[in-house]
Amino acid sequence: MDENKLDKDHFSFKSLNNLFWGISHLADKVPMGGKNYVEIACDYYTERMFNEYIKPIFKPVSTNVIDLCMAWLEIMDNEGFLDKNDYQLYNEGDYTHIRVAPHNCTYFEYCAAVNKEDLPVVCPRMLSCKWIATNYAGRQYQLKTETFSETELCRGTIYPGEMISEILTRDGDNITIAGERAIVLSTNAFGILVKTIYDYAPHLLERVLYESTYYSSLLEYDKVESYYNSDRDIIGHLLNTVHRLGNIRYEIMEFDSVNKRAVVYAYGSYMAEIFKKNKLSTSPKTACASGKGRLAAYFTKAWGEEIVCEEMKCEAFGDEHCEFTLLPKRL
């Protein structure tokens, strides 16, 4: 055998990992990218593989999620793609928990690499289980995974839930975000819009920015509320969406749902940029009325009472990040 010739299996294995690595990179770069892009790519991949090779031999004993997943893993095991003994599945009500020993996994290199680079990642194995469940159990399922660790079992949960339609998509001549027609504005165009309000009705500007974001954010919360089980997950998802739109990166620093207090940092505020560029205030001051409106709306929905937001630090003021404190109005 020619020693310089690449081992075919090894080459295929490397190609698969690098292909997924490429998808994760792309998902991180495209507007509104992120985990969902990787998930959609994986779904298409599973669908095609399943229909071309697996479907004729797929014989689950029932449409219970665990039986469906086991039938799929059995076939993959028989074909030599995995060792089914590396997988543990158990039910908890409607939830199916999956534990996987990572070191034998085909996708170990991919997961380890994207985890190190902090790129969007999904577990292709668990996602294929989710795909099978959705297509054979007669309802939609979602997958939630815990952060990958090279030394511990990979953990995920398949649970009933609709796929969140949130990605920037093209619909004929239009683009849509979460199913609604979207427009893309440069900060220059948005700045001119804001400046015009300031020139004609300066007393209204803060109110307009606050309320327009507040009320639209209430609707956003309603749209995703049913997909998650905890208020923190819902808010995390919504803030992540804002980040994926390229607007602001939020970081929840404190989250006390018992006393209803939170502290959120924000990086890269476009409002701070617009305020400074268009000279929308007489002296440096906190500028993120829309950020306040967004957070007040999300936390009001999450905690079931009127929550107000104060901006304690702001990039418009030269601070390295904006800082928002959330608390009940009644306090």
Added chain:
Amino acid sequence: MRTGKTAFFGINGIDSLIGEGLSYGSQIMIKGKSGLGKSVLAAQFVKETLACRDNCIYVCCDEAPREMREYLKQYGIHPWPYEQAGRLVFVDAYSLEPTGKNYFPSEDGLEKYLSLEKEVINGMNHDSPTRIIIDSLSTLFLGRDDQEIMEFHRYRLKLLKKSGIISMDLMVDEILEESMFKLSAHLYDVIINMYYSGSMERPIRALHMGKMKSGKFDSSQLFFTIDSNIGLIIMQNLVG
């Protein structure tokens, strides 16, 4: 402490009259009858102060701090985080019983008020400038003799100027003799006089900057209305 910056009221229309803004150490008198909107203007001034990251001391003479806190919430500022951060301090010069360390019993002399005010100022974070509002100074002066008032007044404002603190004193027309206003007017850099204009049947709120010590500010008459969420809206702003 940040230097070189100037301060504004946070009310478009008034701010455009003061050009480059007020220097720190400026003294402002807001004068007018009850119900004209002096405390609303003060609430907006608090909001502006905190948005500019300055410290704020609010001396409550006409209502308890608890009511002022609710009032501030109405105009879009929740005082709690700022109080926790030590950036907003209320002095209670209203309640009959002591309510905390920043309590001033109205029967005490003005000298005692001065020492409390100094103590509160010294306790503020000196990385940021401080603004102090007395709502209303005329209530603090009630029942005191003219000489005590004038001595206190002169000494206090001189001290605040020296410390670079912007002071805003609210004065209710009916409480003090007009002569007291005249006597103290020269101590202030800016006086905003609020009054009713128009007919008896349809009065319109108006204000003008009655006195600008430096003479560098415009003293146009401004008509205004009060919105329950925004505060003072200068009508000139409504027509562009």
